[in-house]
Amino acid sequence: MVKFSTRCVVACLLTIGMCFLQYNLFFRNFKFKWWIDLGKGEKSHLEKKFPSALIVGVRKGGTRALLDAIALHPKVRIVRRETHFFDSNYTLGFDWYRDQMPEVENDNEIVIEKTPAYFTNEHVPKRVYEMNPDMKLILIVRHPVYRTVSDFTQVYYNKLEQNKTLPVLSVEAFKTNEAGIEKINMEYKPMTNSLYDVHISKWLKYFDLKNFLFVNGDVFRANPLREVEYFKLIACVNLFFSYGKWKNS
Numbered sequence: 001m002v003k004f005s006t007r008c009v010v011a012c013l014l015t016i017g018m019c020f021l022q023y024n025l026f027f028r029n030f031k032f033k034w035w036i037d038l039g040k041g042e043k044s045h046l047e048k049k050f051p052s053a054l055i056v057g058v059r060k061g062g063t064r065a066l067l068d069a070i071a072l073h074p075k076v077r078i079v080r081r082e083t084h085f086f087d088s089n090y091t092l093g094f095d096w097y098r099d100q101m102p103e104v105e106n107d108n109e110i111v112i113e114k115t116p117a118y119f120t121n122e123h124v125p126k127r128v129y130e131m132n133p134d135m136k137l138i139l140i141v142r143h144p145v146y147r148t149v150s151d152f153t154q155v156y157y158n159k160l161e162q163n164k165t166l167p168v169l170s171v172e173a174f175k176t177n178e179a180g181i182e183k184i185n186m187e188y189k190p191m192t193n194s195l196y197d198v199h200i201s202k203w204l205k206y207f208d209l210k211n212f213l214f215v216n217g218d219v220f221r222a223n224p225l226r227e228v229e230y231f232k233l234i235a236c237v238n239l240f241f242s243y244g245k246w247k248n249s
C-alpha cells in the first residue's frame, strides 16, 4: 500500500513536471525569457532612449569639456561621438539615431548628445523641433575672436594632415570690396560660425528662450568647477522634468 502510494506520488510529480516543462517550452519566449532576464540582473531593464537635451554648439566653444562635465552627473547618459544626425545623417532615419544612443536603466535618466555643427546648420532647428518641441538646448559660447582663431587652427591642421594648400588667416578673414575697402570676410566659415546672433535667431523661430541653457565658455574654461556645480544643480533631474525649463541665472 505504501509502495503503491509512493509510486503514485512520484508518477503524479513526474506528470506535473512534464506538463510544466511542455507548457514552458510552448511559451518559451515568454516564460524562459523571464528566467533568463532574472539571470542577467539589471541589464534586462536597459533600453535606448532619445536625447532630451542637445549641446548644439558652438564649435570650438568647449563642447567636449562641457559634455564630459555633465556626464559626471549620475543620472545623465551621454553620447560620446558626434552623431551629426540632424545635419548630415538625417536621411538615415530615427531608428539609426536611436541605435547611436546609450542604454538607460529607467525614465529618470536623461540622454545628452553633442554635435556643435547643429548650431550653424539652417535645417537643424526645424528638424529638432519636429522631433521634440520640448528639447533642451545647451549652447556654450566663447569670445567670438578666440573661437574664430581656434576654428581656423583646426581647419589649418586638417588641411595640413591631408596635404592640402594651407590657408592664411589674414588672407581668408579679410576681403577687399569693389570700392577698394578691406572688410571682414563674413563668408569665411570660421568667421561665419562666430556670428552667434545670426544663428540663434534661426533657433528662436522654433524654440523659446526657456528651452536654452547658455554657458559662458570663457568662465567654464577658466573655472570649470563653478560651471560644473551649476550644472549638477540644474541637471538635478526633478528641475529638468518638473518645470520643463532650465534654471538660468
Ligand SMILES: Nc1ncnc2c1ncn2[C@@H]1O[C@H](COP(=O)(O)OS(=O)(=O)O)[C@@H](OP(=O)(O)O)[C@H]1O
Pocket: 058, 059, 060, 061, 062, 063, 064, 065, 116, 146, 150, 151, 153, 217, 220, 221, 224
Ligand atoms: N575645461 C576645458 N578643458 C579642455 N578644453 C577646454 C575647456 N574649456 C574650453 N576648452 C577649449 O575648447 C576648445 C575645443 O572646443 P570643442 O570641444 O567645442 O571643440 S569641437 O568643436 O568639438 O571640435 C579648445 O580651444 P582651443 O585650445 O582654443 O582650440 C579647448 O582648449
